Amino acid sequence: MNDDGRHTPRSSREAPAPAARTGTGGGSRAWRGLRVLLPVLLTACATQGPPRPAHDAVAVRAEIARRMPATTADRTGWAGDIQIAFDAQRIEPNAENICAVLAVIEQESGYRADPVVAGLPAIARREIDRRASALHVPKRLVDAALAIRSTDGRTYAQRLRGARTERELSEIYEDMIGRVPLGKRLFADMNPVQTAGPMQVSIAFAEAHARGYPYPVEGSIRREAFSRRGGLYFGIAHLLGYETPYTRKLHRFADYNAGWYASRNAAFQNAAGLASGIELALDGDLLRPGARLDEPGQTERAVRALGASLGMDDRAIRNALARGDRLEFDDTDLYVKVFALAEVRARTPLPRALVPGIRLESPKITRDLTTAWFATRVNDRYQRCMRR
Structure with a gap:
């Protein structure tokens, strides 16, 4: 059973658990053929019975x-x-x-x-001062900018001291970026509040x-x-x-924190590290953002070390890794072959999903927290809800 059992086109069936897809060659081609044929079969089955009633x-x-x-x-x-x-x-x-x-x-x-975010005014001021320091903006100029009257009549400093929620802080930043020259310089037209609701x-x-x-x-x-x-x-x-290919909601919760398919990709990194003998950070990031072909990141270098065994050149490896933000990465020759090599070396089946090892960083976070901490906490709440 998959991790949620959805059934409609946008959020329908999760792919079968990838732990069963450890073979190479004909097995992989057969699976891809099944993936193509399955929607047709499901559509045919759906037309044979009465239409499914809409949910009340x-x-x-x-x-x-x-x-x-x-x-x-x-x-x-x-x-x-x-x-x-x-x-x-x-x-x-x-x-x-x-x-x-x-x-x-x-x-x-x-x-x-x-x-409400505890200590938000102090957090906001520290972020402004950090950005000013990075740009070599004197503190007196920052203080002068915050002393300017904002659109609601209060100074920006007064509004910052009264901010209690991210929505309030976001509105202050938007106002500063639009009205104060230093605001544009500090925030480069980008509001630093990046999560909401x-x-x-x-x-x-x-x-x-x-x-x-x-x-x-x-x-x-x-x-x-x-x-x-x-x-x-x-x-x-x-x-x-x-x-997703997941069989447990835990990995979907990890993805919510770390990004789509981060748990699937962390499992692939684990396999690539075992197959290549190169230790990798299991963070779910398969490619270094914006890297040229001659500037591979850690994971890509490890996979390239397997190029001869995989029968793939650097360009083919890069093209496959670029699909790491999609479900179809599971069906690439790279994914199938890396797991096959790793399982020969490990002499045991390997997991197809692992919670990424990521330390959470944010001005709001004052403790050492990780994606694993987040996913586990959410999963505990999920289990309690299921028992309710």
Whole structure:
């Protein structure tokens, strides 16, 4: 069984667990043939029976509300926004998917649409001072810029001291970037607040996946992401809006923190390290961003060391690794052959998903936290929800 059992085109069946795909040659070609044929067979089967009835929105909302913690305020409102997001994205509202979403909400915000961040004014000022120092901007100029009156009549310094949520801080930054010359210099036209809403979704992700958004956009997608409805819609898209090869929700939760397919890619790095004898960081990043062909990163260098055994040159290896942000990477010759070589050396089957070993870094984080910590905490909440 896959990790969520979705069934519609955008968020349908997860691919079968890749642990079964350890062979090479004909086995790999047979699997690819099955991947092509399977949608046809499913379509044919679907047309032979009665059409599947649409989900009753009222019943779905009631089920979502029932699975929320008993202390949640406005359960009806939360359930309604989640149900609309599921319906708009054609995500199956089964218990697994409902609980996955509720677990992330509980972990990231405790069911607060615009959560308060402890010590936010100090965090914001440290970030401004850090950027100013990196640009060799004197502190007196920073203080002078913050003493300017903002659009609401208060100085920027006063607004910073009163900021309690990321939405408030984002609005201050947007105002500074648009009105204060030093603001443009410090932030390079980029708002440093990059997560938003009750699921702390990436604003860049929201802006890249705004097509199909079911609500009128009030101001901007950034502003929508700070709302409950927008934060839930884009957070659910990030969590459930892509197919994976996983058999456990734990790895999807790790991906939510580290990026799509990070758990699959970390398992591939583990196999590449075993096959090549080169120790690799299992961070899920297969390619160094923007690297030229003659500037391979750590993982790419390890895989290139296997080039003769793989029967692949540097260009072919680069092209395959470039698919690491897609499900289809599983079906590349590179993926199949690297695991085959690694399993011969290890003399045992290897996992096809591993939680990436990433230390979390953010001005808001004051402890040593990791992706494994995040995924485990969310998974614990998910299990409690499933028992509810």
